[in-house]
Amino acid sequence: MAKQYQFPERPIRRKRKKKEKKFGNSNRKKLLLIFLIILFFICVLIGRLLYINLSNSDTYARIVMAQMDYDSKSIPFKRGDIRDRNGTVLATSEKVYNLVLDPYVVLNSNGDCEEPTAEAIEDYFGIDESKVYEVLDDSPDSRYVVLAKKLDYDTVKAYQDFMNSEDEKDQEESAYIKGIWFEEEYLRQYPYDSLAASLIGFTIGGNQGTWGLEGYYNDMLNGTNGREYGYLSEDSDFERTTVAAVNGYNLVSTIDLNIQRIVEKYVTQLAQERGSKHTGVIVADPNNGEILAMADYPTFNPNSPRDLTAYYTEEEIKDFSDTEETEILYDVWRNFCVSDTFEAGSTIKPLTIGAALDESKVSVSDSFNCDGGEDLFDGVGMQHIQCHNVYGHGTTTLQEAIMWSCNDALMQIGSRIGSEDMVKYHRLYGFGQVTGIDLPGEASAENLVFDESTMGSFELATSAFGQGFNLTMVQMVAAFSSILNGGHYYQPHVVREITTENGQVVKSFEKVLVRNTLSEETCDWLKEAMHQTVADDGPNTTGTAARVDGYTIGGKTGTAEKVPRGSGKYVVSFIGFAPVENPRVVVYVVIDELEDNQEDSGAPTKMAGDILREILPYLQVFPENGEAAAGNGGDAGNYQWGAVQETNADDTPEDSEDTEGGQAGEGSSSTSDLESFVSQWVDEDGDGYDDITGEYYWDDLAEYMEQNGINTE
Known part of the structure; x- marks a missing residue:
């Protein structure tokens, strides 16, 4: 066994204590000298500050204050x-x-x-x-x-x-x-x-x-x-x-001041003569999504936005609580055209039929039997959904389904489309989605539209003619415009350019194609069907109040009963366009709870016609030889504000088989030749100059009256 090696032990070394240094007298003297020198300079500084303060305080104070003022300016x-x-x-x-x-x-x-x-x-x-x-x-x-x-x-x-x-x-x-x-x-x-x-x-x-x-x-x-x-x-x-x-x-x-003024003139006229809870009007270019005018009622003056004296007395305003006043102001400030949702009613019918045509579920030669309504199961029991003509339209062609606004025919068409395709086209039309318009507060109505799981046969039937789901005015304009331009859905917008103060363009907003909705062939057929809705002289036609002499006008009326059903509250509307051959402008008028007769769809129809009559010449769209275009017949503006008529639950008056829908009943009169002649000009201040063209027209008016034997006094 090998012997282990043992290391020798190290000796233990002890550390020496270091000798402590003492602070000597010489160091103390140096420290004291430094302290005295510093103290001397401090005393000199204090003395100088006291001297300045006593002798020149005002001068230096002004300098300091001047600097402070300038620094904060x-x-x-x-x-x-x-x-x-x-x-x-x-x-x-x-x-x-x-x-x-x-x-x-x-x-x-x-x-x-x-x-x-x-x-x-x-x-x-x-x-x-x-x-x-x-x-x-x-x-x-x-x-x-x-x-x-x-x-x-x-x-x-x-x-x-x-x-x-x-x-x-x-x-x-x-x-x-x-x-x-x-x-x-x-x-x-x-x-x-x-x-x-x-x-x-x-x-x-x-x-x-x-x-x-x-x-x-x-x-x-x-x-x-x-x-x-x-x-x-x-x-x-x-x-x-x-x-x-x-x-x-x-x-x-994109707004045109002159078109905006024309629109607001008629919105104000309706508010003064008939009254409504809300009224909204959008005028747009269907070919690029540009909004040309957008107006609503009630409105306010942005120079004094909290002023409510146009709607309430001083005593009423004083009695409002802070909460009540805030709610009222919110209602006045809110843009009805963008932020409010409602059931559109029969203005949806061309979109429903367009979906059926593109899905080959119907053809233009099809006809339907309207016997006054349909019986459908609503999840609880059988419900009878009436057509506005409770006696039935009888045999109804596809075009007449639009012209006569036949609910029964549309329910049959909706059944052919089916829930899956109906929901698909609602999404294509942008219902339940924001359009992306460059305005705040846009409502989407996402929770107020159907999907495949919630659209049963009953919901399918009602949505086919525009009830049961909600949308906004701007959604409707965007969807309807796609019919007018050949099937292209453009994003609506209100700003064309952003520029510097010197006019240099920072950003330009061109038209944005979001998707395609319908085929061009289907769109052309729908435009002609809506032209006949305005132009046809049949007893069941619903849009005749929108006629304008010399122009081809197309459009569709709408009446929707508000929830709860049976409340007697309605939203009436009309969406129209011109000229039919090459639409340059679309006008959408919506009236929420018209005060004197809520079911009177002739009121928005008449307003749309009046607006088109004034803005078409301004847009350089002129009548054909100053005479009514083929098929447009009848007098322009034949619906009179004072001639309030009773209508059925949709678009036509009671006894619609004997009376033209949307026209005045007994006692109404057509616009005179003189009124038609005067309506060529916009002269709000009565100075004899057209507010749009700046042309002096009183001499022409005097000559016209003299030639026609009208008393110039």
Whole structure:
């Protein structure tokens, strides 16, 4: 066994203690000397500060305050304009001035400055001298007191011209006027008051856009504030540096001011003569999704958006609680065309038939037997769904199903389509989805449409003629426009361009094709069927009130009973277009709870016809030789506001077999030749000049009256 090696033990070493160093007297003397030197300089500094404070405190205080004022002076940006498609300003920001008084400067300047300053303020700004003296007495050390707000440029300029005058007498007087300066800010203004109010929106808190384009494009319209800085140079001169404000971008909208004015004229007329809970009108170009006009009732003035005196008395307004007032304002501000949903009624029928044609479930030669209604199981029991003609239309062709607005025929067509395909086409038409229009608050009605699991035979039947599911006006316009342009669904939009203040284009919004809906062949057939809905003189035709002499007009009426059924509350509507051969414009009118006769679908039909009569010539779409186009027959605007008629649950009057739907009953009269002649012009202020063309027409009118033996008095 090998012997293990043993390491020798190491000896233990002890550490020596280090000798502690002592702080000697010499070090103490050095430390004391340093302390005394520092103390000496501190005393010198304190002495210097005391001397400055006692001898030159006012001078340095003014310099410091001037620097502080300059460091805090912000240069406001100008919020961008909102213009119509032709460049007319619909919303703009105008520079205004706040009058600021510096009492400290007035009271501590050389000479007696109180009286001259107070007199100048009274002379140029209309503020009583006593108020100025009161401010000087109450706040002698203040550097900032606002005496007046939102002064216009002319008022401020008159004062500045006096202060900068080269006249010796003026200079002597102005030398003792001290402590007056101005803050700049911008005031948002709407030159046309309530015109397109819900579409444009308004601002609060200076530059915070609310509702409409003001809210949707708030960040683009806003700019960045600038600033003025002050500092002392090496030579103790006060220097100034300015960082300029960056103004906001301008919006060029698709809205046409003249079309908007025409639309709002008729919306106001309906409100004054008949009344409604809500009324909405959209005018659009079906070929690119551009909205040409959008108006609703009730409305407001964005220059004073909280003013409710147009609808309530002062006493009523005072009695409102905060919650009640907020709810009322919300209802007034909300854009009915975008934010409200409703059952569309029979305006859906062309879309339903279009789906059936494209799915080959019906053909244009098919006919249907209308016996007044259908019996269907609603999940609880059998329900009888009536046609508006409870006696039945009898044998009804596919085209007549649209012309006569036959619910029975549409229920049979819906049954052929089936739930799966009906839901598919509802999605193609954009129902239950937002359109993506560039306006805030768009409702989708996602929870108010059917899917494959919720659409039974009963729901299939009612949805075929436009009840049982909800949509918005802008959804309907987008879907219906796809019929008019050959089957292309374009995203609706309200802005064409975003530009700089110099007019350079930052962003341009072209038409956006979202999807295709129907075949071109189907669209052409539907347009002709809707043309006959307006043009045909048969007793069951529903759209004759929309006729316009010299033009081919197409369209479809709609009446939907609101939930709960049997409440007597209805939404009536009409969607029309022109010319039929090459549609340039679509007009959709919706009236929610028409006060004097809620089922009167002739009211929106008449309004759409009146709007088309005025805007078609403006759009350079002229009548054929000044005479009614083939098939359009009858007088333009034959429905009179005062001739209220009773209608059935859909589109036609009671006793529809004897009376044309949508036309006035007994006692109504056609528009006279003179009225037709005058209706060529838009002259709201009665000065004899056409508001759109600017042409003087009274001489032509006088000549016409003389030639036709009409008393010119």
